[in-house]
Amino acid sequence: MEEFYGLFLLPGPAILCWQAYHWLREGQWMPLPISKLFTYNDWPLPNVSWVGAQKIIDWFLAIPSSLIAFVVGLLVVVILVIIEELIHKARDKGESWKSS
Numbered sequence: 001m002e003e004f005y006g007l008f009l010l011p012g013p014a015i016l017c018w019q020a021y022h023w024l025r026e027g028q029w030m031p032l033p034i035s036k037l038f039t040y041n042d043w044p045l046p047n048v049s050w051v052g053a054q055k056i057i058d059w060f061l062a063i064p065s066s067l068i069a070f071v072v073g074l075l076v077v078v079i080l081v082i083i084e085e086l087i088h089k090a091r092d093k094g095e096s097w098k099s100s
Helices: 002-009 011-026 034-040 051-061 065-099
Strands: none
Touching: 002 011, 002 065, 011 065, 034 051, 034 065
């Protein structure tokens, strides 16, 4: 199963490749911040009355989607590796219990 874990890391670089393709073809960099995901899906952008909290939200929404996609993919891989190790340990423990 671990041979498929690398696929979770592909969306981040894929977004960068698409941006590079657009830049090479059009001569203009196409920024893709997280806020574009909200706009594309017609989701309302979060708006709060606390100025500091709004600045944090605005900062987060300005992060490139390629970075978020890579980080989320990396987290998924780490979680899957941990789960797989726990399963192997439980399976090995069960087999040693049966042999006694």
